[in-house]
Every structure is written in C-alpha cells, then in structure tokens.
Amino acid sequence: MAANHLKVAMAQIAPVWLNKAGTLEKIKDSIRDAAKENVELIVFGESLLPGYPYWVELTNGAKFNSTVQKELHAHYSRNAIVIEEGDLDEVCQLAKEHKMAVYLGSIERAQNRGGHSLYCSLVYIDAKGEIQSVHRKLQPTYEERLTWAPGDGNGLRVHKLKQFTVGGLNCWENWMPLPRVSLYGQGENLHVAVWPGSDFNTKDITRFIARESRSFSIGVSSIMRVEDFPQDTPHLDKILEKAPKILSNGGSCIAGPDGEWIIEPVLNKEGLIIETLDFNRVYEERQNFDAVGHYSRPDITKLTVNRERQTTVSFEE
Known part of the structure; x- marks a missing residue:
C-alpha cells in the first residue's frame, strides 16, 4: 500500500465482560482477522479489556461500605x-x-501507583510490537469515579505511522479542549477517540474534532448486550434487574479532515469496520485552517503540559 495510504480497522466488539483471559482471546482473534485484510492500524474501544463498569449505575454504586460494590x-x-x-x-x-499498530482500551492496575487502584488506560502498541504509550484517563466521568482513579499527562503523546501522526484520548477527554490541543501541537493528523459504545457520544464529537483539527477523526466503540454478561459474574441478578437489553450500541465512525463522514456511526453490529485513509486530504484541509500552525497565536495563548508520570513515592538510594 502507498506510503500516504493507511488501512485502519475499528474493532466494534463486545468484551467477555470482566473476564481478562476471555476478552484477550477476542482481541487476538480480531487482530488475526484484521491481518487477513492487510490492516495497518486496529483500534479497540474504551476499557474493552476487560469491560466498562456498567454495574456502578445499575446497582447503587454510591452506597458506602456496600458488600455488593466491594465484591x-x-x-x-x-x-x-x-x-x-x-x-x-x-x-x-x-x-x-x-x-500492525494497535490502540487498546484497557483497565490497568498501575504498579507505580501501588498496584491496587484502577486506571482507564489507552495503550498504543506500534507495528514492531512495542508499547509506546499508556495514557491513563485524566478525569473519569461521573459514576466512573467510583471505580477508576484519575490519571496523568504522561500518555499525551503522538506516534508516527507511515505518513500519519496518530494520537488518542479516552471517551469524554475528547470534549476537553486542552488535551486535544496538546495532541494537535505535536502534529497529530489522525485522532483516535475510544468510547464504551454509543452513537450518542460519537455522532457529534467525531465530526467536530475532524473539522477543528483538519485531521482524520476515528471514534471507536464497543458493543454490550445483556447476553454478554457471563453467568459467573458476581451479583449478576442485581445487575440484570435494571439493565436494558442493549447497554452499548456501538456507533463507531470515521470523519475526514473536512468534518464530513467517511463512515457514519455503525449501530448494533459486532465485528471489524475497515477503511483506507489518504493522508493527502490532511494537507488539502490545512490550506485554509491549522489550529496550531498558521491560524494560531502562541504569542498570546499557549498551553503548558506536564507529562511527568505521577507516583506517590520516590526513593533515593
């Protein structure tokens, strides 16, 4: 494939919910399937491995000292x-x-933070199989704060992939103007937004980011249905009491640098969604607007980013 073309796959799949080993097998199967189509970048949704914490909203997650919540x-x-x-x-x-490069939404127990708290982390693995960044979600959203810890700026990084420069954010981070600018300023021209799964989230922001940044914008979501809850899930009966039949309907999509759809949000369909992107379109749209280039005024407004990996204890031997 030409250097200015990149074949991408959005893996709109369901996890084997809260089952790390089972979900990893589905992820590996998706990579193998994508390889058959000569995919060069595959993206998985937010917290897919091992799944989004749907139970918090469904089982009174804010109840203090609850046996159900603890278990x-x-x-x-x-x-x-x-x-x-x-x-x-x-x-x-x-x-x-x-x-094949991989963006994988994961729940991480961070060793440098003691190994017990959970972080919603977007992991980038390059085509040499090396982990190049682990971006811990800066601010968990609403009920997510009851189970996820806030991250840091260490993962606000971009990566070269053929002629493209790719960067990614988790879910509602994509609504945060300054983290977006931190990626734009590093030359991002292929923006990856990962979501737990809903066109409610992807249908507006995907096109907005594309138009604001004059970049390709990819929104990748998961699928989650009642039948995707394993029977051995703790307190499954309580989760299912209020669970709708479809918890996440997907909504994965791609917008071009002009902000128009290349692939509109795909609903209620599990599998790979594949498209080839032409880098030349980025240069075409940057002709009239470049948010961090000719249309910026760094002498007036400028962003400072702290990318130090935060840790509670620092040892000096």
Whole structure:
C-alpha cells in the first residue's frame, strides 16, 4: 500500500465482560482477522479489556461500605491488566507478527501507583510490537469515579505511522479542549477517540474534532448486550434487574479532515469496520485552517503540559 495510504480497522466488539483471559482471546482473534485484510492500524474501544463498569449505575454504586460494590470492584481488579507482568505480551507479539499498530482500551492496575487502584488506560502498541504509550484517563466521568482513579499527562503523546501522526484520548477527554490541543501541537493528523459504545457520544464529537483539527477523526466503540454478561459474574441478578437489553450500541465512525463522514456511526453490529485513509486530504484541509500552525497565536495563548508520570513515592538510594 502507498506510503500516504493507511488501512485502519475499528474493532466494534463486545468484551467477555470482566473476564481478562476471555476478552484477550477476542482481541487476538480480531487482530488475526484484521491481518487477513492487510490492516495497518486496529483500534479497540474504551476499557474493552476487560469491560466498562456498567454495574456502578445499575446497582447503587454510591452506597458506602456496600458488600455488593466491594465484591464487584474486587472482581474487576482481579481482571484488570498489569502491563509489567506481561498481560499484553501476546497482543504485542501479534502486532509485531502482522506489522500492525494497535490502540487498546484497557483497565490497568498501575504498579507505580501501588498496584491496587484502577486506571482507564489507552495503550498504543506500534507495528514492531512495542508499547509506546499508556495514557491513563485524566478525569473519569461521573459514576466512573467510583471505580477508576484519575490519571496523568504522561500518555499525551503522538506516534508516527507511515505518513500519519496518530494520537488518542479516552471517551469524554475528547470534549476537553486542552488535551486535544496538546495532541494537535505535536502534529497529530489522525485522532483516535475510544468510547464504551454509543452513537450518542460519537455522532457529534467525531465530526467536530475532524473539522477543528483538519485531521482524520476515528471514534471507536464497543458493543454490550445483556447476553454478554457471563453467568459467573458476581451479583449478576442485581445487575440484570435494571439493565436494558442493549447497554452499548456501538456507533463507531470515521470523519475526514473536512468534518464530513467517511463512515457514519455503525449501530448494533459486532465485528471489524475497515477503511483506507489518504493522508493527502490532511494537507488539502490545512490550506485554509491549522489550529496550531498558521491560524494560531502562541504569542498570546499557549498551553503548558506536564507529562511527568505521577507516583506517590520516590526513593533515593
């Protein structure tokens, strides 16, 4: 494929909910399927591995000292990934084998923060199978704050991929102007937004980011249905009491640098959605507007970003 073309796949799939091993198998299967189509970048939705914390809203998650909440959180923690222990090694190996870059939404137990709190992390694995960034969601949204910890700026990074420069944010971070600008300023021209799954979220912001940045904008969401809850889920009966039949309907989509749809939000369909992007369109749209280039005034407004990885304890030997 030409250097200015990039074949991307949006993996709009359901997790094996709160089952790390089962979800990893689905992720690896998706990568293998994408490789058959010569995909060069595959993207998975927010917190897909091992799943979004739907129970918090459905089971009175704010009740203090609740046995139900404690046991579900512990189950979630046991199925979160620990990158330092090699939980993503097989995914990295597949990326290397197929020369495919991967953005993977994960729940991470961060070792440098003690190894117990959970972070909503977007992991970028390059086509050599190497993890190049782990972006921990800066601000969990509403009920998410009852189970996820706030992250830091360390993962606000972009990555070269052929002629493209890719960057990514989690869910409502995409509504935060300054994190977006931090990526634009590093040369981002392919923006990846990952979501737990809903066209309610993707239908407006995907096109807005594309038009604001004059970049390709990809919104990738998961699918989640009642039948996707494993029967061995703790307190499943309580979760299902108020659960709708469809918790996440997908809505994965792509907008071009002019802000118009290339692929409109795809609903209630599980599988890979594949498209080839032409980098030349970025240059065409930057001719009349470039938010961090000729249409910026850094002498008047400028952003400062702290990318230090935050940790509670620093040891000096």
